[in-house]
Amino acid sequence: MSSPTADPLAALGALPGVADSVEAVRAAVDRVYGHRVMRRRSNEITSEAALRGARASAALAGADWALEEVRRRTDFGAEGEPRTVGAALRLTAEAGQLLSIWRQSPLRVLARLHLVAAGGVQPDETVGRPRLAGEAVEEPLIGLELPDAAEVAGRLDGLARLLLTGTSAPALVTAAVVHGELLALRPFASFNQLVARTAERIVLVDSGLDPKSICPAEVGHCELGRDAYLAALDGYVSGTPEGVVAWIAHCGKAVELGVRESTAVCEALQRGAA
Numbered sequence: 001m002s003s004p005t006a007d008p009l010a011a012l013g014a015l016p017g018v019a020d021s022v023e024a025v026r027a028a029v030d031r032v033y034g035h036r037v038m039r040r041r042s043n044e045i046t047s048e049a050a051l052r053g054a055r056a057s058a059a060l061a062g063a064d065w066a067l068e069e070v071r072r073r074t075d076f077g078a079e080g081e082p083r084t085v086g087a088a089l090r091l092t093a094e095a096g097q098l099l100s101i102w103r104q105s106p107l108r109v110l111a112r113l114h115l116v117a118a119g120g121v122q123p124d125e126t127v128g129r130p131r132l133a134g135e136a137v138e139e140p141l142i143g144l145e146l147p148d149a150a151e152v153a154g155r156l157d158g159l160a161r162l163l164l165t166g167t168s169a170p171a172l173v174t175a176a177v178v179h180g181e182l183l184a185l186r187p188f189a190s191f192n193q194l195v196a197r198t199a200e201r202i203v204l205v206d207s208g209l210d211p212k213s214i215c216p217a218e219v220g221h222c223e224l225g226r227d228a229y230l231a232a233l234d235g236y237v238s239g240t241p242e243g244v245v246a247w248i249a250h251c252g253k254a255v256e257l258g259v260r261e262s263t264a265v266c267e268a269l270q271r272g273a274a
Helices: 008-013 018-032 038-062 065-074 081-095 106-118 149-165 172-187 193-206 215-223 226-238 241-271
Strands: none
Touching: 008 018, 008 065, 008 106, 008 241, 018 172, 018 241, 038 065, 038 081, 038 193, 038 241, 065 172, 081 106, 106 149, 106 193, 149 172, 172 193, 172 226, 172 241, 193 215, 215 241, 226 241
16 A cells, blocks of 8 residues: 555645645636637747746846836846846746756756856856855845755755656646745755746646646736745745645636736737737
């Protein structure tokens, strides 16, 4: 007989209230995939979702630019906000190229994402690998206690093994756990928020829930606001069933709002307004 903890992600999926979030997300995703514009112009929806998702992820990381500003600008090499926006754009572009590797080695993908995000900002020896003992983390907007390097290594390895073993948990649950763990651990010297939200996107696409990547959860996280985001993350880090359920529900609402954004794009294309 298998152990009841053999699939801990499935156990999270069975917590009270999670099924409601999962069903609401599935219904929302099905609606946008059924939109008539998707049959003819899905590539345009995917591109627009990527742009809007990157803008929103950068906004949550402190670079809150208007969408048209992101669309217009090309100077993403400067320090500060331009670098953050550029990192978000690069990550979104890279995510779709990493699905096959994710299925074989999630840790390789996370390292690649950090390399892409950092883009020469940090000294080479800290880029593309989890931080070592004594190395600082530049993530000022997340005030959680920082786990030490040994704990980071152990939990990252455990997360990777969970993903590679496979789970019967719904995609929303897996995506929320990957996102929450990366925010809690902050395994890299910088850009952990952007990497975590990109990893959430990869899980949603890889799972088959959002195969065309048209449901930008980043938009929803941004719309719900940083305070709500951090409060929900506190719940996840607490480890209580109620806190974890609240985090999963928050991530589910973010996906639903991302669906609403892409539905609006579909409607605009249908009217010829975009």
